[in-house]
Amino acid sequence: MLPFTYAIRNLVRRPGRCVQLILGSGLVVLLLMLAASLNRGMNRVLIASGSPQNVILLGAGSEESIERSEVAPSVPDIAAAGIPGLRTVLGQPAVSGEVHYNGLVEISGDRASQALLRGVTPRALWVHREVRILEGHFPRPGEVMVGRLAHYKLETSAARLAIGQTIRFNDVELRISGVFDAPGTVMEAELWMNIGDLLTLTQRDSLSCVVVALGRAELEDADLFTKQRLDLELVAMRESDYYAKLARFYAPVRWMAWICAVLIAAGAVFGGLNTLYAAFVARIREFGALQAVGFGRFALLASLLQESTAATLMGALAAATVGLLWLDGLTVPFSIGAFSLNFEPDILALGFGVGVGLGIIGALPPAWSCLRPKLIATLRAA
Structure with missing residues (x-):
């Protein structure tokens, strides 16, 4: 050799x-x-991004896209009362009604960027336990809370999305009230705002979904609820299954x-x-x-x-x-x-x-x- x-x-x-x-x-x-x-x-x-301990209630026929789903505003209260064994926080069932919307947000001047907005109530923190508020506070009316990675999605600097800065959505100015993270999930690139504000600004009269946290309950209990309440036109699926479908997409x-x-x-x-x-x-x-x-x-x-x-x-x-x-x-x-x-x-x-x-x-x-x-x-x- x-x-x-x-x-x-x-x-x-x-x-x-x-x-x-x-x-x-x-x-x-x-x-x-x-x-x-x-x-x-x-x-x-x-x-x-999806927890196997959470179940999403979606409008029937909208299993592939949460943004196209339509759920009656009364469903969170009905689900809280109708699904036994849900996890409780402070004695209340962990149920979160949410609006998911993909739209344009103005960051500076006339430049607009595509953003993922989620209209929520404070109960969203009960079901999305991976979310932590790093700075500031949960958004009140007229405010928005930004994910730690939202500036990458919006193609701007982190300083531009600092607390006290403002963004414009549908010609309405929103003040940034806080910054949150949710390590390893898509939520870190989202903007969270008051659910009433998002319903008004998008001219919606329905929610996108209702997320419930299972305690002693199983998926079958949520599925049985949707079959018993056919008038609500709902389907139930694990949050982890929904995001697994997105991964295949x-x-x-x-x-x-x-x-x-x-x-x-x-x-x-x-x-x-x-x-x-x-x-x-x-x-x-x-x-x-x-x-x-x-x-x-x-x-x-x-x-x-x-x-x-x-x-x-x-x-x-x-x-x-x-x-x-x-x-x-x-x-x-x-x-x-x-x-x-x-x-x-x-x-x-x-x-x-x-x-x-x-x-x-x-x-x-x-x-x-x-x-x-x-x-x-x-x-x-x-």
Whole structure:
């Protein structure tokens, strides 16, 4: 076998081609790690947004979209009395009537951004126990409370959504009263406001949903309630099941990220094949001389694979460094919330595995093509 130092010396002997291989493989590895992180982040935030201990009462036929659902304003009180075994807070059933609305909010001047607004009462904190008010207070009429990541969704600065600042919605100015978080959920990118204000500003006369927190009750109890009160035209589903459906709805978006990354990787592989073929063909005389002094073709093949893999692993290392230093923790907004990119150990392992694969796949065909001819043919070709 040829020493490993032979492969490294040949790698740095042509710095231009070496840099080209490192940058190309690094870009491919970074894109694949980004695709993996994006998929995991989006799926994780959607799955974590729903609690299996909560049940959502929606308008019949609106199971796919909470924003299109219509529920009578009297349903929260009727559900509190009609579903036995709900969790209680301060002796009262944990039931929250809510309005969900996706609309334009003016942040500064005439610039408007798409926002997710949720009209709530203080009882929303009884059912959404992951929500914590970090600063300020729960919104009163004329006020709005912003999620910790709402500024990413609204494409503005966190300072612009600080307490005391104002936003405009449907030509009405709302004062920011507080900031809340709900770690790992889509709620962190929402704006919460008084339910009466949102009903008035959107000219609605119905709620979007009613969220109930199960105590001793089960989903079947809520489902039985909806079947007994057919006049209310309701369906019951676990909050976790609703967000799991949303995760499946966004699956094509996640797959598109993978498809784009794979297509770019395929293009890079073909480019690498051309680069390595040109590099190896220029060394045919060298290969013939090494075979003449006793090194076999498989020893030469192993050395060429080492040379290529070393370059692609350096690219993978560069990609991992960029990911950890500049992209890890980056918040990415999407249509119903925001999530963070996390370059976790298994994603980094995927990147280095791809680096090894690129080195082998990119070098094997041109290396074998140059080493396949017999020694005499190789020397004549040189």
